[in-house]
Amino acid sequence: MIGAIADDVTGGTDVAVALRRGGLRTLLFFGVPPAGTTLPAHDAVVVALKSRMASPQQAVAMSLEALEWLRNNKVSQVYVKYCSTFDSTAEGNIGPVLDALSSALSVDVVVTTPSSPRHGRTQYRGHLFIGDGLLAESPMREHPVTPMRDSNLVRLLQAQTRTPVGLIGHDTVREGATAVRGVLERPAARYLLADATTDEDLLVLGRVLAGAPLVAGAAGLASGLAAAAGSSQASGPDVLPAGRSAALSGSCSARTLDQVAEVLRRGRPAHRLDPVAVPDPAALAARALAWFDAADADGALIYSSMPPEDLHRTQEVLGVQRSARVLERATGLIAAGLVRRGVRRLVAAGGETSGAVVAALGVRGGVVGAEAAPGVPWIHPVDPAHPALLLKSGNFGEPDLLAVATEPAR
Numbered sequence: 514m515i516g517a518i519a520d521d522v523t524g525g526t527d528v529a530v531a532l533r534r535g536g537l538r539t540l541l542f543f544g545v546p547p548a549g550t551t552l553p554a555h556d557a558v559v560v561a562l563k564s565r566m567a568s569p570q571q572a573v574a575m576s577l578e579a580l581e582w583l584r585n586n587k588v589s590q591v592y593v594k595y596c597s598t599f600d601s602t603a604e605g606n607i608g609p610v611l612d613a614l615s616s617a618l619s620v621d622v623v624v625t626t627p628s629s630p631r632h633g634r635t636q637y638r639g640h641l642f643i644g645d646g647l648l649a650e651s652p653m654r655e656h657p658v659t660p661m662r663d664s665n666l667v668r669l670l671q672a673q674t675r676t677p678v679g680l681i682g683h684d685t686v687r688e689g690a691t692a693v694r695g696v697l698e699r700p701a702a703r704y705l706l707a708d709a710t711t712d713e714d715l716l717v718l719g720r721v722l723a724g725a726p727l728v729a730g731a732a733g734l735a736s737g738l739a740a741a742a743g744s745s746q747a748s749g750p751d752v753l754p755a756g757r758s759a760a761l762s763g764s765c766s767a768r769t770l771d772q773v774a775e776v777l778r779r780g781r782p783a784h785r786l787d788p789v790a791v792p793d794p795a796a797l798a799a800r801a802l803a804w805f806d807a808a809d810a811d812g813a814l815i816y817s818s819m820p821p822e823d824l825h826r827t828q829e830v831l832g833v834q835r836s837a838r839v840l841e842r843a844t845g846l847i848a849a850g851l852v853r854r855g856v857r858r859l860v861a862a863g864g865e866t867s868g869a870v871v872a873a874l875g876v877r878g879g880v881v882g883a884e885a886a887p888g889v890p891w892i893h894p895v896d897p898a899h900p901a902l903l904l905k906s907g908n909f910g911e912p913d914l915l916a917v918a919t920e921p922a923r
């Protein structure tokens with residue numbers, strides 16, 4: 514059975530739905546579940562941590578705790594899910610996490626790739642492409658916390674570990690499973706970054722790695738593993754609960770801004786959170802919920818998403834950390850208030866924002882359901898008191914995703 518450890522919440526939903534797509538009944542947990550948690554029937558399980566921005570020591574400790582839980586729950590193959598844009602801080606914890614897990618599992622070789630063609634990420638000759646351009650020439654170059662200024666994955670990973678890093682080139686992957694197996698019989702390095710530009714390449718890798726105890730990558734390689742192991746028949750609940758719906762958006766990513774604009778363009782009920790006018794999270798949340806009550810706003814969007822120029826202005830007034838803290842706390846309070854008001858389908862846009870919602874609602878985990886957009890599944894919490902959740906990574910989904918996902922039930 515596959516057990517994945519994801520380094521953030523929306524990364525967890527992305528890898529969970531990749532496994533489901535391959536026909537595996539998949540559970541997703543936010544944080545390591547308490548020992549003895551009863552699990553619904555499943556073929557794969559994902560533990561989503563919040564370790565992406567953590568120091569190497571913290572990320573290793575969190576990942577080892579997740580590993581222990583997975584091993585106690587009959588997992589035979591561990592998948593380390595990092596971001597498809599290889600997001601790492603300057604210290605870089607992907608290498609240290611692989612070092613710790615490969616040593617705990619006594620593995621000699623770990624194959625990995627961030628390639629996720631569905632999200633426009635491909636690896637060729639050891640370089641990571643975002644769409645048609647290299648990673649270091651993409652907007653990730655300017656990311657506030659994890660700026661990516663090199664596109665050479667071998668160099669990026671090697672900077673994070675003393676363990677040798679090598680490459681499985683595209684020619685080998687294209688030759689097929691036998692050629693890749695040949696490389697793995699006499700690996701030139703313990704960590705091998707495998708080129709993959711298509712789902713077919715990832716399926717070749719998935720077949721070869723079917724029994725490997727430790728594999729790492731983004732959602733693409735997990736899809737390859739699941740396709741090799743499963744029935745290729747998406748499996749899991751796809752009926753959404755009746756009741757009210759709402760969306761909370763704290764992502765300021767370009768794609769989310771388009772999605773917010775589309776909700777506004779359709780004239781749907783929307784309320785903007787202004788942390789400069791109301792810097793107290795409880796007051797900000799109370800104001801939003803009063804608006805929701807007055808507007809009787811089924812299908813509402815409550816958002817703080819704003820374009821970079823406005824965002825910088827807010828951050829100058831309140832500070833980057835403080836504005837994020839105020840908004841995430843307010844978002845959590847609003848999420849809880851919406852659920853008390855009968856919201857049964859709740860959308861959150863942004864990884865940190867999703868983390869705040871999940872934490873405020875006390876959702877431990879759920880069954881992975883139908884995909885509203887590539888990498889964005891509905892999660893059906895195990896506890897039926899919680900709403901179905903759609904946790905959207907900032908850059909994922911078509912421009913109409915928020916509008917469609919919050920469409921009031923008829």
Ligand SMILES: Nc1ncnc2c1ncn2[C@@H]1O[C@H](COP(=O)(O)OP(=O)(O)OP(=O)(O)O)[C@@H](O)[C@H]1O
Binds near residue numbers: 827862
């Ligand atoms: N108007 C605003 N002013 C200041 N900070 C904001 C504002 N709106 C949102 N934020 C903060 O910006 C951060 C957005 O991060 P989040 O992870 O939610 O989105 P993202 O980075 O687009 O998503 P992902 O991690 O999935 O790519 C959050 O911490 C949020 O609180």
Ligand SMILES: O=C(O)[C@@H](O)C(=O)CO
Binds near residue numbers: 521632888
């Ligand atoms: O791999 C990705 O791009 C996403 O799953 C992600 O990690 C979102 O934070």
